[in-house]
Amino acid sequence: GDSVTQMEGPVTLSEEAFLTINCTYTATGYPSLFWYVQYPGEGLQLLLKATKADDKGSNKGFEATYRKETTSFHLEKGSVQVSDSAVYFCALSDPGSNTNAGKSTFGDGTTLTVKP
């Protein structure tokens, strides 16, 4: 079945540091890939997405490129801010999967703390 493996956290960085959170996946079809962000006490918000190989999703300075050859979708940001402190979830949606029924598969989440 489909699965998403995320870099284990927590990750602690100083402000303006470079961020990478690794994400790899397995899927039976041609999935769309997503990064969601969850701020403390809140639900999840879509951060960025990519729907096909070599697509780059970007938003708020974050980027991730859909790499089919390495089945990866690593999240990067060149200069993090304190306000980026949150939990980040990598996810996939595989419309080709017979068992999908509209579900998405999530990674375990990576907690990022940015210190001033």
Add this chain to the structure above:
Amino acid sequence: GAVVSQHPSRVICKSGTSVKIECRSLDFQATTMFWYRQFPKKSLMLMATSNEGSKATYEQGVEKDKFLINHASLTLSTLTVTSAHPEDSSFYICSARDFRGYGANVLTFGAGSRLTVL
């Protein structure tokens, strides 16, 4: 864009009582909604898929009689935690998929409901 509203955001109840959480799609119709449970510092656990006009589909290990799901309209799904106990305390999150246009593959999440059972 698509908006999902979840209510209440926080609820505290006594052990043995039942609690209802609502999930509404505000500007789109959702024939399917999803209910998740999130433990502290853990990922989302999909509990069930809520289907408008039919029975919910529960994930393995989720008690159907404990977590009652009703999806009576195209914009509303409810999760009722029956005879709640302290171990049911958790953060419950719903989501829905807006099939309009390019965003069809994207899940929109509610803000979550923090349940505390005393």
